[in-house]
Amino acid sequence: MLGRILIVNKNSELAVSARRLLNGKAKLVHSVKRPNRIPSLMASNRYDVVLLDEEVLSKDGVDDFYWIQHILLADSNVTIVVTSRLENLSNVVGAIKAGAFEVLPMPWPSDLPDLIEVISERSRIQRSRELARRAGGRPSASQTDVDVEEFIGYSEALGEVHAQIEKVAATDANVLILGENGTGKELVARALHRKSLRDGKPFVSVDMGAVTESLFESELFGHKKGSFTDAIQDREGRFEAASKGTLFLDEIGNLPVPLQAKLLTVLQHRTVTRIGTNSPRPIDVRLICATNQPIYESVFEGQFRQDLLYRINTVEIYLPPLRERIEDIRPLTDFFLAFYAEKYKPQVDRISAAALRKLEKYPWPGNVRELKHMVERAVIMTDTTALQPEDFRLQSIPSSNSHSLMFDTLDLETVEKRVIQTAMDKHGGIVSQAASELGLTRTTLYRRLEKHGL
Numbered sequence: 001m002l003g004r005i006l007i008v009n010k011n012s013e014l015a016v017s018a019r020r021l022l023n024g025k026a027k028l029v030h031s032v033k034r035p036n037r038i039p040s041l042m043a044s045n046r047y048d049v050v051l052l053d054e055e056v057l058s059k060d061g062v063d064d065f066y067w068i069q070h071i072l073l074a075d076s077n078v079t080i081v082v083t084s085r086l087e088n089l090s091n092v093v094g095a096i097k098a099g100a101f102e103v104l105p106m107p108w109p110s111d112l113p114d115l116i117e118v119i120s121e122r123s124r125i126q127r128s129r130e131l132a133r134r135a136g137g138r139p140s141a142s143q144t145d146v147d148v149e150e151f152i153g154y155s156e157a158l159g160e161v162h163a164q165i166e167k168v169a170a171t172d173a174n175v176l177i178l179g180e181n182g183t184g185k186e187l188v189a190r191a192l193h194r195k196s197l198r199d200g201k202p203f204v205s206v207d208m209g210a211v212t213e214s215l216f217e218s219e220l221f222g223h224k225k226g227s228f229t230d231a232i233q234d235r236e237g238r239f240e241a242a243s244k245g246t247l248f249l250d251e252i253g254n255l256p257v258p259l260q261a262k263l264l265t266v267l268q269h270r271t272v273t274r275i276g277t278n279s280p281r282p283i284d285v286r287l288i289c290a291t292n293q294p295i296y297e298s299v300f301e302g303q304f305r306q307d308l309l310y311r312i313n314t315v316e317i318y319l320p321p322l323r324e325r326i327e328d329i330r331p332l333t334d335f336f337l338a339f340y341a342e343k344y345k346p347q348v349d350r351i352s353a354a355a356l357r358k359l360e361k362y363p364w365p366g367n368v369r370e371l372k373h374m375v376e377r378a379v380i381m382t383d384t385t386a387l388q389p390e391d392f393r394l395q396s397i398p399s400s401n402s403h404s405l406m407f408d409t410l411d412l413e414t415v416e417k418r419v420i421q422t423a424m425d426k427h428g429g430i431v432s433q434a435a436s437e438l439g440l441t442r443t444t445l446y447r448r449l450e451k452h453g454l
Helices: 012-022 035-044 066-074 089-098 112-135 156-168 185-194 213-221 257-269 295-300 306-312 326-343 353-361 367-381 412-426 431-438 442-452
Strands: 002-008 026-032 049-053 079-084 102-105 175-178 203-207 246-250 271-273 280-282 286-291 315-318
Touching: 002 012, 002 035, 002 112, 012 026, 012 112, 026 035, 035 066, 049 066, 049 112, 066 079, 066 089, 079 089, 079 112, 089 102, 102 112, 112 326, 156 185, 156 315, 175 185, 185 203, 185 246, 185 286, 213 257, 213 271, 257 271, 257 306, 295 306, 295 431, 295 442, 326 353, 326 367, 412 431, 412 442, 431 442
Parallel strands: 002 026, 002 049, 049 079, 079 102, 175 286, 175 315, 203 246, 246 286
Antiparallel strands: 271 280
16 A cells, blocks of 8 residues: 655645545545645644645746745655646756656546555665665664664654654753663654763763673773782773763663662762772763663662662663554665675565565564564575565564463362463563553552462
8 A cells, every 4th residue: 555645736626636646555645735834734744655746846936946945854764756738848857856756747647546555665765775875884784773864664653762852962961761672762862862962072872781790880980000910001091982972872771789889979979989999989971771671670670779770861762663654664664775795685676465464463572673684694594685574584573362261160260360470471571561561550560460469
C-alpha cells in the first residue's frame, strides 16, 4: 500500500479525480486548493508524497518555488512531485532545482498509483544512498552513528523521540535513556550533546557494565601516582575528561549499590577527589545515563537507589523496540542496504517485496543493531541484485504457545500462582510487562509475588 499523500491543486475536479485513483491504495489522501494550508497540515501529519501543482508553487506571486522549499524545510524526507502541463520548461527545470523529485505531466494518468509507487521507491533509495555516503568514509561500517536528523524512521514513536531531543538538548538537564539493547541509546546521547550548548566540548562515554568495582573510582574520579600498585602516573578520571562537555554513563542499571552511593556523592557535591589525594576538584559536566534494565523495579527491589534515580532522570527518554515500530523497518533496511552495497557490492540495489515482508514479521530481539548485521550479511552473501527472503537467515523465536497453561487442579491459589509464574517467565521477569498482561498494577503484582513466594 502507498503511504500518506497530500494533493495541492486549485482545480477541485482534478483533486477529486486524483483521490478516486488513489482511493484504497494509499494509507491517507488529503487534498487542498490553497497552499497556505500546507503549514498546518504538515504540522499535524507526516506525508510521504506531496503532489504540488505548478500553479501553486509560488507565494503571493513573489517566490516562484516558495512552497517546495517550505515543504522540504518542514520535512526533508517528503517526496515532492510537481504536476505540470509542460507549457513552461523553465518552471520544470526550476522545480527540480528547488528540490522537487519528479515532474509529472497532466492530466492525471490512469496508472497514477503505480507511478507514485515507482517515484517513492526511487526517492527512498536515493535518500538512503545519500545518507549512506554521509555516514561512510569511516574505518568500520559498524560506525553508522549519524545525527538525529538522520535517525532513520518515520514512525510516530520515533517522531516522539525526535521531539523530546529537540526540547531537552539545549538545557543542562540530566537525561535517562531507557530502551532494550540495540535500540540506539548512545545515538540519542550523542544527538543530545551535538544539539546542546556543549557541542564542540568533550563527549565521554563509559560502559558501566564493563567497569570493575576495584577500578570504579580510578576510572571515574582519577588517581594520583603511587596511590596503588598500577598507578604509575597521575591520571584524570572520566568526570574530569568530560569537563565542560557531556558524560554518558551507559548501562547504569548494572552499577552495584555500594558504587551508586559514591556516584551520588559526586553528583550532589559536583566535585571529584582523585584516589590518593584529599583535594576535591570541581566538575562541570552534563550527565546522560542509559540502561536496558527495568530500573523502577530495581528501585522497588532495593537494587538501585531511589535518590540516585531522582538525580539522573530529570528528563526520561524511552526508545521503543523495533518490533513496536514496524513501519521503520523499510527505511532502515534501505539505509543499511545502500551503505553496505557501496562497501561490498554496488550492484545490489534493492530488497524484494517478499524479503521485506519477512523482515516485518520478525520480532527483532536485537532491534536495529540486529537488523544492521542481517542486512550486511545478506549483501555479502547474495548472488542477486535484489535481496530475497532466503538471503536473511533469521533466528527462530519460540512461539507464544510455549507459555500455554494446563491445569491438573482448579484450586484457585494454585491456579493463580501458576498464571503469575507463567506471565513472569514469558516476560523474562519484567514485572511491569507481566502486570500489564495480567491486568494488574505493579504494586498488586509485587504483593502477589510475595504471597506466593515467587
